[in-house]
Amino acid sequence: MALTGLEIYKLLPRTNCGDCGPPTCLAFAMQLAAKKTALDKCPHVSDEAKQALEGASEPPIRLVKIGDLEIGNETVMFRHEETYHHPCGIAIEVADTLESDELNNRLDQIRALHFERVGQQIGVDLIAIRDTQADPDKYKELVQKVTSDSSLGLILISSSVPVLEAALDICKERKPLLYAATEENHEAMAKLAKAARCPLAVCAEGLDALAELTPKIKELGAEDLVLDPGTREPTQVVHDLTHIRRLALKQTFRPLGYPTMAFATAEDAQTQVLEAVSYISKYANLVVFPGAEPWQVLPLLTLRQNLYTDPRVPLQVEPELYPVGPVTSDSPLLVTTNFSLTYFTVEGEIEASKTGAYILAVDTEGQSVLTAFASDKFTAETIAKQLGVTKAGERVKHNTLIIPGYVAVLSAKLADASGWQVLVGPREASGLPAYLRQLSA
Amino acid sequence: MPVQRVVQRWSGSVNVVTVGPENASLQLGGQTSLPFLYDEGELPNPPRIAMEVYDKVPEGWPAPLLEALGDVVHDPVAWAQKCVQQWQADMICLRLIRPSEEEVSLDSVAQLARAIQDAAGVPLIIWGTGEGDLDNELLPQCSQALRGSRCLLGVAKQENYKTLAATCIADGHSVIAESPIDINICKQVNILLSEMDLPLDRILIYPANGALGYGFEYAYSIMERTRLAALGGDRMMAMPLLAVVGAEVYRAKESKATEEEAPEWGALGPRIVAWETCTAVGYLQAGADVVTLCHPEAVETVRAFVKELVGKQ
Numbered sequence: 129m130a131l132t133g134l135e136i137y138k139l140l141p142r143t144n145c146g147d148c149g150p151p152t153c154l155a156f157a158m159q160l161a162a163k164k165t166a167l168d169k170c171p172h173v174s175d176e177a178k179q180a181l182e183g184a185s186e187p188p189i190r191l192v193k194i195g196d197l198e199i200g201n202e203t204v205m206f207r208h209e210e211t212y213h214h215p216c217g218i219a220i221e222v223a224d225t226l227e228s229d230e231l232n233n234r235l236d237q238i239r240a241l242h243f244e245r246v247g248q249q250i251g252v253d254l255i256a257i258r259d260t261q262a263d264p265d266k267y268k269e270l271v272q273k274v275t276s277d278s279s280l281g282l283i284l285i286s287s288s289v290p291v292l293e294a295a296l297d298i299c300k301e302r303k304p305l306l307y308a309a310t311e312e313n314h315e316a317m318a319k320l321a322k323a324a325r326c327p328l329a330v331c332a333e334g335l336d337a338l339a340e341l342t343p344k345i346k347e348l349g350a351e352d353l354v355l356d357p358g359t360r361e362p363t364q365v366v367h368d369l370t371h372i373r374r375l376a377l378k379q380t381f382r383p384l385g386y387p388t389m390a391f392a393t394a395e396d397a398q399t400q401v402l403e404a405v406s407y408i409s410k411y412a413n414l415v416v417f418p419g420a421e422p423w424q425v426l427p428l429l430t431l432r433q434n435l436y437t438d439p440r441v442p443l444q445v446e447p448e449l450y451p452v453g454p455v456t457s458d459s460p461l462l463v464t465t466n467f468s469l470t471y472f473t474v475e476g477e478i479e480a481s482k483t484g485a486y487i488l489a490v491d492t493e494g495q496s497v498l499t500a501f502a503s504d505k506f507t508a509e510t511i512a513k514q515l516g517v518t519k520a521g522e523r524v525k526h527n528t529l530i531i532p533g534y535v536a537v538l539s540a541k542l543a544d545a546s547g548w549q550v551l552v553g554p555r556e557a558s559g560l561p562a563y564l565r566q567l568s569a
Numbered sequence: 570m571p572v573q574r575v576v577q578r579w580s581g582s583v584n585v586v587t588v589g590p591e592n593a594s595l596q597l598g599g600q601t602s603l604p605f606l607y608d609e610g611e612l613p614n615p616p617r618i619a620m621e622v623y624d625k626v627p628e629g630w631p632a633p634l635l636e637a638l639g640d641v642v643h644d645p646v647a648w649a650q651k652c653v654q655q656w657q658a659d660m661i662c663l664r665l666i667r668p669s670e671e672e673v674s675l676d677s678v679a680q681l682a683r684a685i686q687d688a689a690g691v692p693l694i695i696w697g698t699g700e701g702d703l704d705n706e707l708l709p710q711c712s713q714a715l716r717g718s719r720c721l722l723g724v725a726k727q728e729n730y731k732t733l734a735a736t737c738i739a740d741g742h743s744v745i746a747e748s749p750i751d752i753n754i755c756k757q758v759n760i761l762l763s764e765m766d767l768p769l770d771r772i773l774i775y776p777a778n779g780a781l782g783y784g785f786e787y788a789y790s791i792m793e794r795t796r797l798a799a800l801g802g803d804r805m806m807a808m809p810l811l812a813v814v815g816a817e818v819y820r821a822k823e824s825k826a827t828e829e830e831a832p833e834w835g836a837l838g839p840r841i842v843a844w845e846t847c848t849a850v851g852y853l854q855a856g857a858d859v860v861t862l863c864h865p866e867a868v869e870t871v872r873a874f875v876k877e878l879v880g881k882q
Contacts, residue, residue: 208794240833243834335572340570364881375574397839398839398842398870399873401843402846402847403874405847405854406850406854406878409854421836424835424843426834426840431781431851434782434789435789437786469784477822499749558822
């Protein structure tokens with residue numbers, strides 16, 4: 129990807145005119161390779177050389193912005209090799225075939241597709257507005273309705289350029305994704321996208337057709353592209369998206385060096401979800417989803433959150449004493465680790481129990497209870513230390529703490545080390561509501 | 570101009586594990602490529618769906634699941650039979666919980682396993698209680714009672730594998746090797762088992778996976794890494810992969826909270842099906858060869874979807 133000085137030298141005029149500053153083209157090339165100077169210092173460089181040199185410094189998969197959403201610029205095939213960087217966008221489809229009531233219902237549903245999970249907000253990113261009637265006025269009206277109702281990003285789906293043009297009148301500044309340029313309409317679409325400075329989806333049947341189309345569109349000045357390899361068959365989608373990513377990453381193949389999108393299209397509401405699961409797992413950077421039921425979308429958002437978690441960083445919360453719910457100085461104090469998943473599971477159960485309690489999150493470097501216990505990070509000493517650091521004794525009036533059932537064996541030692549009375553709680557967090565009820569009875 | 574694809578050819582392959590009685594055997598594994606990439610190698614055996622059957626109804630199961638399963642949940646033999654005959658399960662996964670909660674004779678548990686095998690007529694997985702000492706008495710009894718049925722018995726762990734391995738070697742079964750989302754221990758358990766002379770094609774890897782949203786990504790990446798190692802030629806990592814879905818999903822709060830308790834999550838009925846199917850298909854995309862499910866509708870949906878995924882070969 130990054131070129132060496134000699135490779136750059138071959139692309140320069142090799143006249144040693146010195147107009148760029150350094151006395152020779154080779155010296156200039158060396159400075160370019162070291163990123164100490166810029167190519168535009170050379171007044172004689174050819175357009176081809178400029179393109180080649182600028183191209184070489186671009187990432188293998190372009191980063192594309194749709195409204196506030198950034199997709200693409202991925203660097204690996206497998207998340208364990210580094211991490212996935214820009215979470216796959218999730219768009220909910222709205223079609224112009226909906227009656228007014230249905231549309232209102234759907235927009236209400238979409239508004240509710242935001243959740244809190246392990247301390248993070250997760251939600252859908254975009255609304256995909258589909259035109260089926262090629263009627264610019266009607267479509268414009270629909271887009272008007274959607275944009276006044278929702279601040280989410282947009283995908284405008286129509287094969288008609290005038291329809292998209294009409295819609296852009298009212299939503300250009302949201303930088304919607306225009307869907308889509310095809311072999312037939314790509315010139316007009318590219319012009320439209322360029323003029324409106326919007327990202328443009330490119331749809332062609334298969335990789336060969338796609339790779340022929342994107343350079344033409346780029347030539348016309350539209351560069352923020354999103355690839356749709358056409359097929360709606362799940363196996364073929366996964367196959368094509370896999371090959372697009374491989375070509376981009378392993379061959380720096382520019383015609384396919386863009387983020388990708390996929391559509392879940394199954395009739396059956398459950399199967400729609402499984403299509404989207406497959407595409408989120410295997411290389412879609414954007415998924416357009418036909419349903420808006422929370423039971424469909426919650427697992428998709430959860431999957432995305434899981435897969436785009438950086439595997440190099442254990443998810444941790446600050447080791448602290450946290451009040452949860454309506455606490456008083458009499459509220460029970462529960463001990464767990466500072467692994468996010470563990471902490472938020474415990475927190476969720478306390479909230480569900482509708483009683484107040486304190487959680488002491490012990491610094492286990494982000495390990496779960498059993499792992500931290502096995503590696504000596506969740507011990508009588510570390511728990512006692514955390515009690516001291518957080519001044520837990522000054523924040524509650526009692527001196528009783530509750531430890532997870534899995535580490536019951538720590539009880540006696542912990543009582544000695546801390547001077548607190550130790551109770552053994554349930555093994556799984558799911559047992560907490562019942563346990564806390566019993567405790568307060 | 571056609572684009573030159575980057576095609577990956579691998580030197581290794583996933584071991585083929587044969588399970589089930591002579592007249593109803595199934596093969597697991599055997600791939601020479603990554604999941605569902607139909608034109609890169611052999612994918613001789615599609616992923617299989619095992620349905621979970623319990624020796625007593627687990628506590629806290631949601632009403633829509635119990636409703637979908639019906640009265641058979643109180644009769645494990647009838648339950649297993651219905652799983653195969655009505656819901657077309659490829660395999661049955663008998664999960665034992667009763668022996669760790671009440672006094673039952675080990676022999677009666679072994680007889681139950683035998684009766685389920687006879688009634689179901691498909692390959693059987695027997696999943697112990699998780700209590701090492703108890704399982705070391707229980708599983709050998711089951712193993713003997715099912716001699717020749719080529720079951721899958723689990724689980725063997727780094728700190729407790731010898732009894733299970735020995736009994737499986739003696740009675741012709743295969744072993745489910747568990748490792749706590751740790752790829753080094755995963756390999757280590759396989760090495761320990763093979764050092765006891767258990768053939769490598771009688772081991773399945775179970776990476777102690779969680780449900781979607783509950784450490785899913787850890788097991789997902791372990792499965793991907795394991796499969797890449799297998800295809801790269803590492804024989805000690807070349808075992809088919811098993812993911813537990815039902816038992817994990819029904820610990821999650823997304824499968825417990827009713828619509829009244831969590832209105833923002835939508836209807837509980839379709840939600841539990843989706844949580845099972847998404848967990849299952851997520852792991853299938855990472856390379857799982859067997860997934861264990863509970864809900865009949867989840868089984869039907871995943872089966873149809875898998876059929877589509879492998880249909881292009």
